[in-house]
Amino acid sequence: MKRLNLLCCCVASLLLLGTAEEVEDASEPTKRDRSHLESTLKLNEDKPADDFSGVLQRLRKIYHSSIKPLEQSYRYNELRQHEITDGEITSKPMVLFLGPWSVGKSSMINYLLGLDDTPYQLYTGAEPTTSEFTVIMHGPKLKTIEGIVMAADSARSFSPLEKFGQNFLEKLIGIEVPHKLLERVTFVDTPGIIENRKQQERGYPFNDVCQWFIDRADLIFVVFDPTKLDVGLELEMLFRQLKGRESQIRIILNKADSLATQELMRVYGALFWSLAPLINVTEPPRVYVSSFWPHEYHPDTHKDLFLKEEISLLEDLNQVIENRMENKIAFIRQHAIRVRIHALLVDRYLQTYKDKMTFFSDGELVFRDIVEDPDKFFIFKSILAKTNVSKFDLPNREAYKDFFGINPITSFKLLSQQCSYMGGCFLEKIEKAITRELPDLLGSIGLGKKPNVLSCDITGCGENPKNRYKKP
C-alpha cells in the first residue's frame, strides 16, 4: 500500500510538470553551467577544514586501549575479517558508486569533480568499461597508484584489502587528484554488475570486496539508468549485502533527461517495482532522478526538476562531510559492540565446555557436541538474556562452526581471567568505551550530548544508532 501511495505521488508530481515532447538527440551537446556545483559544495571557500586531530587521537586511543585487546584476545578478525587499522580511523568519508554496468557511474564522478576533458578523467563508454575498483583521493599532484602499493601502505585505509589476493590487487587502482572536494571525501568507482557473468570469472571474490567497501562507505550511490532496471542474481546479491546500511543508500535514476516525461514516469515506477522486494525497510530510500554528466540537459525536459534533484544530492554529500566525525565514532562504537558480543559468546562456549568436561571425557567430542547444537546448551539465549545485547547483532551460529574449526576452544581464556591489577578487565573496558567514552567523545565535538542515541541504558547496547544522517 505504501509503495502504491508513493508511486501515485511521483506519478502525480511528474504529471504536474507537464508533458514533454519526445527528446531529440542534440548533435553538438553544449557544456552545462557548473556554478551550482561550486556553490553547493562550497568549493571556492577558503575556510580551513575543521580540525579534528585531537578527537581522532582520542578515538585512536580508546580503540587501542579498550577495544583492540578484546578483539585480539578472542580473534575477532577470524570471525568477521575485520580489524580496524589506524588508517581507517583517520580516513576521510568514503562515497561508493555501485550499480549495473554503463549506467554512468564513472561519468558521474568525472562530472562531480569536473574531470572531463582533463588527463585524469575516468574512462567511460557504452560497453562494460570499468573493470577496476578505482579509488579517487586527494593528492598534491596527479598520480596513479597501483593497488599493490596502496595495500602495502599501512598509513592508508586500504591496506586490509591485501587479504583479497593478488588477482584483486591488480584490479585496484588509486588516483590522486589535487581537487578541493577530495580534501574532504574519497570516491570509489566500481566495476558494474554484469548479470550474465559468473563470480569466478572475475578471478577474485567480487562480493567480499564489495562488502568490504559497503561496510565502510559513508554514502552509497546505487546508480541505475532507464535501460537497466532488470533485477538479476548479482543485483539481488548486492542488495542483500547492503542490508543494515540502508541509511547510507541513495538510489540514482541517472540519464533521466534522455526520456520524455511519460516514459520517465513509467521507468520511475518500474524502478520502485523492481527494487521494493530487495529493500526491506519501512522508510523508502531516497531516490534522485537526474542526469549526472557535463552536457546540457536535453531541450524540452524537466531541467528545473533535474537541477533541483542534483542540488539535493550535493547537499546530501555535504551532510556526510559535516557529520564525518559523528559517523566515525558511531562506526567504531558499532565495531566495539560486535567485538563485545563475540567475546561474550566465546566465553560462554568456553564456560559450557569446562562445565561438561570430566576427567574421563574426550575434549574434542564434548566440544563438537556444543558447536553442533549450541541451542541445546542455551549459548545464544543466555547471552541475550543476561547482557544488553540486541538479537539483531548476534552473529550467525554457523559462523562459529568455522571459527572454532580453526581456533580450538582451549586456546581461549575466560573473560573473568582477562583482568590485570593495573589495567582492569578487558570486558569492563570495552563496556566503558561503549557506554561512556565514545558518547562523551561525541559530545566533545560540539554536536551536543546525545545520551539517548548512544547510551547503553536506553538502547540496550546492541542497537545501532538509527539513520545517522540528518535529513537534507
Ligand SMILES: Nc1nc2c(ncn2[C@@H]2O[C@H](COP(=O)(O)OP(=O)(O)O)[C@@H](O)[C@H]2O)c(=O)[nH]1
Ligand atoms: N544520456 C546520458 N548519457 C550518459 C549520462 N551519463 C553517462 N552517460 C553515457 O553512458 C555511458 C556509460 O557511462 P559510464 O560512466 O562509462 O558508465 P559506468 O559503466 O556505470 O561507469 C557513456 O557512453 C556515457 O557517455 C547521462 O546523464 N545522460
Ligand SMILES: [Mg+2]
Ligand atoms: Mg565505469
